Amino acid sequence: MKQLVIIVGLPGSGKDTQIDLLSKSKKIEVIKVGKLIRDLSNSNDDIKKVMQSGGLVDSNLVNNIIKDQIDSCAQDSLIIADGYPRSLDQAEWLEEYAQNNDIELINYVLLSIPDSEAITRLLKRGRMDDVSNVIQNRINIFHSQTEEVIEYYKHKSKFISVDGVGTIEEIEERMKTALGW
Numbered sequence: 363m364k365q366l367v368i369i370v371g372l373p374g375s376g377k378d379t380q381i382d383l384l385s386k387s388k389k390i391e392v393i394k395v396g397k398l399i400r401d402l403s404n405s406n407d408d409i410k411k412v413m414q415s416g417g418l419v420d421s422n423l424v425n426n427i428i429k430d431q432i433d434s435c436a437q438d439s440l441i442i443a444d445g446y447p448r449s450l451d452q453a454e455w456l457e458e459y460a461q462n463n464d465i466e467l468i469n470y471v472l473l474s475i476p477d478s479e480a481i482t483r484l485l486k487r488g489r490m491d492d493v494s495n496v497i498q499n500r501i502n503i504f505h506s507q508t509e510e511v512i513e514y515y516k517h518k519s520k521f522i523s524v525d526g527v528g529t530i531e532e533i534e535e536r537m538k539t540a541l542g543w
Contacts, residue, residue, distance in 0.1 A: 364435060364465045367541065368443045368456075368515075370508060371473030373500045374483035375526045376533060377444050380473060383534045384442065388543060391439045393431040395424060395446040402427075413491055416499030418448055418507065425455050432465065449507045453514050469541060470515035473533075475526040477501050 371377050381392055399419050403410040412419050428446055435441055447453040460467050475483075480501060484492045491500070515521040522540045526533055537543075 364432065364437060364439050364441060364463075365468050366432070366441045366443060366460065366465055367468050368446065368470045369473060370445055370448065370471070370511070371526060372475055372477065372480040372504050373497065374480040374487065375473040375475045376483075376530070377473055379530060380526075380533060380537050381442055381444055383530070384537060384541075384543070387538070388440065391435045391441045392444060393428065393441060393446070394444045395427065396444065398427050398431070399424070414496065416491060416496040416503065418503055421449060421452050421455070424448075425452060425459075428456070429459060432459075432463075437464075447511055448504075450510045450514060453511045467520060469522050470512075470518075470520045471537070471540065472512055472521070472523045473526040473537075474523050479527060 369377050369381060378394065381390075381394075384390060385392055399409065400413065403413045409419055409423075418424075424446065428443065432441060447456050457467070459465070481494075481497055484497045485494070512521065524533070524536045524540050528536075
């Protein structure tokens with residue numbers, strides 16, 4: 363049976379860093395949804411426009427990307443989805459997909475940081491979509507849509523919140539402890 367751990371957090375919360383560290387301590391298949399979408403935006407102007415505005419790409423497209431990625435993993439894989447689901451319709455789709463395809467959703471992990479910390483980190487990172495107005499839009503979208511997903515998983519007893527402020531090593535230890543690794 364495939365097992366799935368979902369890790370979300372504000373843009374700049376350190377998801378990529380922590381997932382990279384977790385994958386060094388355990389054999390994990392990692393689905394980096396943001397990277398896959400950024401790669402798609404190189405050949406699709408509509409996706410590029412959404413990315414540049416800080417908006418969320420169409421859920422059907424993202425769900426299909428996730429499905430293809432999960433389907434390509436071995437049957438006994440431990441999979442981490444980075445930054446997905448980000449909306450309630452994606453979460454509901456994922457629950458149904460998992461139930462119908464022998465996938466166990468283990469945890470939904472929120473890497474929690476204040477908005478001000480996210481802004482500081484993103485301005486230092488400097489990707490094409492890391493500019494002040496786009497960052498604020500991405501944070502607003504996170505709060506307006508992803509917080510519904512957080513509440514959805516809290517009621518399913520799969521939710522874990524990890525403090526994402528501190529040194530990389532401190533956060534890594536918190537993640538491992540929270541996940542029981």
